[in-house]
Amino acid sequence: MTVRTTMTAVTAAVLSLALAGPAVASAGDGDGDDHQATRRALDAAVADGVPGATATARSGHRVWSATAGVGDLDTGEPRSPRDHYRVASVAKTFVATVLLQLEAEGRLSLDDSVEKWLPGAVRGNGHDGSRITLRQLLNHTSGIFDYLADQDFQETYATSDGFFEHRYDEMSPEGLLAFAMANKPYFAPGEGWHYSNTNYVLSARVIEQATGRPYGAEIRRRIIAPLHLTGTSVPGTTPTLPRPSSRTYAKLAPTTTGPTYDVTEFNPALAYGGGEMISTSADLNRFYSALLRGRLLPPRQLKQMKTTVKVDRAPEAGYGLGLIDRRLSCGVHVWGHSGDIIGSVSEAVTTPDGRHSLAFNFNGNWSGDTDAVIEAEFCGE
Template identity: 70%
Template sequence: MSVRTGLVAATAVALAAALAGPAVAAPAGAGHHGATRAAMDAAVKDGVPGVTATARDTGGTWSATAGVGDVRTLAPRGTADHYRVGSITKTFVSTVLLQLEAERRLSLDDKVEKWLPGVVRGHGHDGRRITVRQLLNHTSGIFNYTADDDFARTYFLKDGFLEHRYDTKTPEQLVAIAMTHEPLFAPGTSWSYSNTNYVLAGMVIEKVTGHSYAAEIRRRVIEPLGLRATSVPGTRTTLPRPSGHAYSKLSRATTGPTYDVTRLNPSLASSAGEMISDSADLNRFYSALLGGRLLPPKQLKEMKTTVKADEIPGARYGLGLIDRKLGCGVHVWGHDGGIHGSTSSAVTTADGRHSLAFNFNGDWSGDSDAVIEGEFCGK
């Protein structure tokens, strides 16, 4: 079962078939990536318009694509395509907060109320009982704003999305939606994936530093690592070039027309999932993170301290980081991300030496687990 942790997945917007296109692979260095290649081709046969992937290990870098980046012109996907990474954003946000902890500017055991007084209140929510750590590992019990029925109809289903795709939403507005619902459980007593947790985490970063979470990610992560394809777009509605198009059914059904959803205002995702990147940059980020280049040992250990996550079988959740045990026994660390027309995964081994990042430019089909298993367990 795929570990789908993203905005689209959280609203139960369903999956259905699209156009399969020609396969294009990098001719050199394919070697042991045959199983990865086969899983990408299978995803296209299953209905994903196109796939782009890059893997990096001690043998070098391998990139490949399958299918199309444009269902109208049948132009293929590119290995350097930019794409919306959805909830992969969460690892960047957690990294910044852990850096701030290392600088003793906050504690993960601080109550949310300390930094955001009065924000987490309503229908049983109480920021005085919830810690920053519980935001990051999804044990806060705070309701997931993207699971709100009105929000889903407005921003994920056809009529609402086509009318509201360019709306700007503030973090405060997103949190306020969650506060109209009761908590999922008492803080620290269970686990449930909630995008609201990371909207609040971004707000905490701003309160601690005096700068937006986007500015802190750029200063602390993007610029030091030279991630030239990675950005925090804010309200920018377009993708940087090169990029393919992104497609969705905008429906709970698995049949029906396919819509081009490439352009949208990502403020609806905020610090829970608005970022843009490419596969090479994601590999560089996760390799640096797991390799100890972004966090001191103490904070990296905290990030990798996991809790049981019943909603994602076969995996455990740390602080913005998923530990996934593959069928061959290999553990990989990373995150998945889903947002309109885009399903992404980025994972790496614990030593950061073998990494994989890839994107499906459709949000309704394809087996991302098969691609990961192919890379780390296949021949």
């Protein structure tokens, strides 16, 4: 199961293996036969058309890493286990964690209305911020339209012509919200579930209103610095990736058989609180392990975070507050989040005790089975 958390739709495709290059694996400490199923799943993703993949798993004190395919289609340079990559909607867990920390400090309540913190921000075409709570933002039961699905936004940023003309555009959170408010809500607040990146643009703005600081600064102060996540950043408008990193690729069209474009550079603030962050597999494992072990939130707030609602068309999954619970085929439950942004698909999950974690990234977002990689790591033999 993949909960769709996209900037652009992921569709099936086949990219020539001659372009993708041979699978390359690099093992870390604790490597052995335990992860052969995961390695095969990474190779299968490359065979399916993903240019390259990088993954790191941690179980107790044992760490295993592997790569497959390439990080650069022109040079054939392989991916690195230490690659920095755009984590997209995985960032939502960081944003939700900060909001829950603020609740624990008594600085806000998840039952506060959006209108209380952001007067006038959610109005128009049936949207009413006075009827929507912060909790409903975090678990996607607000009904607010997803600005990424707005037709004008799609034409401007998600087509080949539009992307290359506008990829460095400066866009404020209020500008992103305007795309959402130009459309009708999906449903009345609390009467359904629909994934909407607008919810986390608003959540990030609430953090800023409650603290008087940029939401990225709060993530750095409260999560990145204490956990020593040296490969993790909230880049703002910086369009490049830190080194080491790979090139990223997209089709920028509904078809999966057309040209493949290098989309490595763009202004990540177009995703804002919904997914502008950059990280590494090792950092994501450290973050989710610490979160599930209670190092970032008091028990009450962690319990709230893990209180899930049903996800449309995914009976094996539940969505909490920026955190997804998945029941795998072997009965194992893992907590984490997925992310999909132009040119990059990421997954980060961990067991409820935080002892067994997996994070990985594909540097192309039109093919590849992320579910198969997760199933292989936690259920494979």
